[in-house]
Amino acid sequence: MTPVHPSPAPPLPVPPGPPAVVEATGVAKAWGTTAVHTDLTFTVGRGVTGLLGPTGSGKTTLIGMILGLHAPDAGRLRVLGLDPIGAGPELRARIGYAPEHHRLPPDVRAHDLVKHIAALHGLPLREATTRASDALWAVGLGEERHRPIGTMSTGQRQRVKLAQAIAHDPRLVLLDEPTDGLDPVQRDDMLELIRRCSTDYAIDVLVSSHHLEEVERTCDGAVIIAEGRVVASGPLTELRGAAHGVVVEVDEGADALAAELVRRGCTVGADGRRLLVQGGASPEHLADLLRDALADSGVPVRRLQPRSASLEEVFLGVAGGAS
Amino acid sequence: MNGSPTDGDARILERGYRRYEGERRGLSHSIWTVVLHSVQRVLGIKRTIWQKIVPAGAVAMAYIPAIVFVGVAALIDDVGVVDDILPTYAEYYGFVTAAILVFSAFVAPELLCTDRRTGMVGLYLSSPLDRDRYLLAKAGAVGLILSLVTVGPVLLLLVSFVFEGSGPDGPLDVLSALGRILLGGLGISALHGALSLGVSSCTDRKAVASAAIVVLLLVSGVLVDSLVEAGGPPELYAFHLPLLPFALVYRIWGEQVGGEQIDQVATWLIVLANLAWTLGFAALARVNVHRLQVTR
Numbered sequence: 319m320t321p322v323h324p325s326p327a328p329p330l331p332v333p334p335g336p337p338a339v340v341e342a343t344g345v346a347k348a349w350g351t352t353a354v355h356t357d358l359t360f361t362v363g364r365g366v367t368g369l370l371g372p373t374g375s376g377k378t379t380l381i382g383m384i385l386g387l388h389a390p391d392a393g394r395l396r397v398l399g400l401d402p403i404g405a406g407p408e409l410r411a412r413i414g415y416a417p418e419h420h421r422l423p424p425d426v427r428a429h430d431l432v433k434h435i436a437a438l439h440g441l442p443l444r445e446a447t448t449r450a451s452d453a454l455w456a457v458g459l460g461e462e463r464h465r466p467i468g469t470m471s472t473g474q475r476q477r478v479k480l481a482q483a484i485a486h487d488p489r490l491v492l493l494d495e496p497t498d499g500l501d502p503v504q505r506d507d508m509l510e511l512i513r514r515c516s517t518d519y520a521i522d523v524l525v526s527s528h529h530l531e532e533v534e535r536t537c538d539g540a541v542i543i544a545e546g547r548v549v550a551s552g553p554l555t556e557l558r559g560a561a562h563g564v565v566v567e568v569d570e571g572a573d574a575l576a577a578e579l580v581r582r583g584c585t586v587g588a589d590g591r592r593l594l595v596q597g598g599a600s601p602e603h604l605a606d607l608l609r610d611a612l613a614d615s616g617v618p619v620r621r622l623q624p625r626s627a628s629l630e631e632v633f634l635g636v637a638g639g640a641s
Numbered sequence: 642m643n644g645s646p647t648d649g650d651a652r653i654l655e656r657g658y659r660r661y662e663g664e665r666r667g668l669s670h671s672i673w674t675v676v677l678h679s680v681q682r683v684l685g686i687k688r689t690i691w692q693k694i695v696p697a698g699a700v701a702m703a704y705i706p707a708i709v710f711v712g713v714a715a716l717i718d719d720v721g722v723v724d725d726i727l728p729t730y731a732e733y734y735g736f737v738t739a740a741i742l743v744f745s746a747f748v749a750p751e752l753l754c755t756d757r758r759t760g761m762v763g764l765y766l767s768s769p770l771d772r773d774r775y776l777l778a779k780a781g782a783v784g785l786i787l788s789l790v791t792v793g794p795v796l797l798l799l800v801s802f803v804f805e806g807s808g809p810d811g812p813l814d815v816l817s818a819l820g821r822i823l824l825g826g827l828g829i830s831a832l833h834g835a836l837s838l839g840v841s842s843c844t845d846r847k848a849v850a851s852a853a854i855v856v857l858l859l860v861s862g863v864l865v866d867s868l869v870e871a872g873g874p875p876e877l878y879a880f881h882l883p884l885l886p887f888a889l890v891y892r893i894w895g896e897q898v899g900g901e902q903i904d905q906v907a908t909w910l911i912v913l914a915n916l917a918w919t920l921g922f923a924a925l926a927r928v929n930v931h932r933l934q935v936t937r
Contacts, residue, residue: 382936385767407668407769415767417936421760425688437674438768440665449661456658482764487661492767494936519658 337363338396339490339522340384342548345393347379353546354379358393360541360551362524366516368533369526370633371543377526378418380543381492384524385410398489411440414483414521418494420475424468428454431467432482439486446485453485454478456519457511473504480511484521491515493525497532509536534629542633554629563596563625564608571617578611594625671769672778679752679782695747696786703740703790704797707733711801723807730795730822731894734829734887740790741833742858742883748786749837750850752779753926757845763935776838776930780923783834784827791833792826825890831919832886839922842929858883875902879914889915 340362347355354376369377382388383395386402386409395402400409422431433450437443454463457477462470467478476496483491496512497505513536515521527533533540534554541551550557568575568591576586576593584597584607598604601624612619685693710727717723728735756762756779765775799818802808809818840857841850865881878884881903888903888911897904903911 378936385936387766387935406771410767411665411769413767415764417760417763417767419760419763421758423755423759423761425692427687430687434674434678435764435768438671438765438770440667440670440769441661442664442666442670445661445663452658484658520660 339364339367339398340524341396343394345383345390345395347376347383347388347390356546358543358548360548362541363539363553364522365538366512366523366525366536368537368540369524369543370530370533370540371528373528375543376546377543378494381415381494381526384492385413385415412489414486414488414491416479416483416491416493416496418498420472420499422467422475422478425466427464427466428459428470428478428481429463431478432485435482436485439488441486449485449487450481453481456484457481458507472499473501473508476500476504476508477511480508484515484519488521490522490524493523495526497527497529505532512536530629530633540629557629563594564604565621565623565625566593566595566608566619567591567621568593568617569620571615574615575611575617578615579607582607582611668769668774672774672781675765675770675775675778676781676785679779680785683748683751683782683786695743699740699743699747699790702743703737703794706736707794707797710798711805714802714805714807729894729896730798730818731825731891731896733795733798734890737790737794738887741787741829742855744787744790745833745837745858746851746854749779749783749834749841750847750854752782753838753841754845754847754850757933762933766935772930772933773927776927780834780838783838784830787830787834788826791829792823795822795826821893825893828889828893828915829886832915835919835922835926836882839925842926869902875905876910878903878906879910882918885911885914885918
């Protein structure tokens, strides 16, 4: 018998649905007298979105509200176009959730658990059985699917949690700290799996994390929470672009150009013949200022390059600003 | 194996992850899924041999006397002698008390406490089930399992006696006996199930819950017995948790417990006390399940 490895399946078509997967407007939540969220306003679009924030910033509480487990004290929350409290069962049937903790029934086999959760979400038993196998194969646990979960490593348990979250083919998957407890190799594998959920399986993903680098590598967008409110949200390209700047490389006249730019209100960092220019109300405004400064100073340009801030710079900037 | 693989034809095909466009069932399917899974878990199905011992032992304790009595009835032709030897349907519960107590102390802790310790409750509540439906599913599972020892053995007696010709006479009597068996069995299951769920909802440790259930039953029994013996009113039996559901069964069959002052208690008080304890423990379970923090 000749084993033939199948070629990767083509990406699945994106199912129709509202462009905003999660939409929050002025959402507030308190536990007793402790305010967790005071004003959450953001939109989560299609693809993979990172939910960023320091430990204790209320990421898990927000996930609970998205699942309809806690009602917001104020504001409006819509998930897949539905109210999580009013349409809880209907909504949760279309959501997959992988909790942060690693505790799962140790004596239950991975396949039995995934099948059970798929059936809970409305799949007939026969379909749940088949899809449990498919989901476990998809996360790389095909050969291990009949092992009791208690005998599995942390990395394998994280994969089981992901498998049970996607087995019933949800529209949205909520992953709470999915790389917690993983070594670097396992972490890379998990991030790749999360990415595949969106690109190959057409499932939107909201992944909570406090690892900026993971979000930067995996996500299309981010929602950054600090001090009970959203300090930044949107596609990563926009978030990075918000801390905009331009690197200007010249052969000569760097000092003259720098002086001209400072006179126009820009901030200039000099590194020999390279200048990092920031300022202006927008990237377009900065480009105008730079054009005028170059024209007035007559300095010849060798290279112009937009400069993107890392997510860490964005996070530190907004989190610092929030506090 | 039939045939042999043809060279070049064999393939290992991975179907891969696909979209699911098939049927999605409603909430009743989700509830039934939890009931079925819970029953399997408690009975040790798909679990190790050690986890089958307690439920198998309890079931054996409940059914072996019934099988023996059916055998006795089959061997002895004299109906008068058979009536003298065999217990009445209400008296049969005296033989299955131990099995009921074992299941009471074992079933709900296995279901509720384990869900909390393993974080399964978070997965359940992130499914279409809400907290009330989750509790309903667990209560259904507890009731079903307890009915295995409260209804099953007595039902076995009835069916066997009917086939042997020593049971109730005529379809009406059989139906009447069946109704009483179901009512009595479900009454015991309801009180013990609610007690078991209520206590189990207070902790995530199975052993603590099991011990608390046994202690609660024993202490309430000993305390009420002592107070009544010391001259207290028989109405105190409304607080006698181990005896109360069996007293209800005796009333359903129109019999007396015998030798107990509980026979002096009015039937309405027995019914009311059973109902109050059942609802009280169920309310305790509901309050605790609603207070659960599940996304951690």
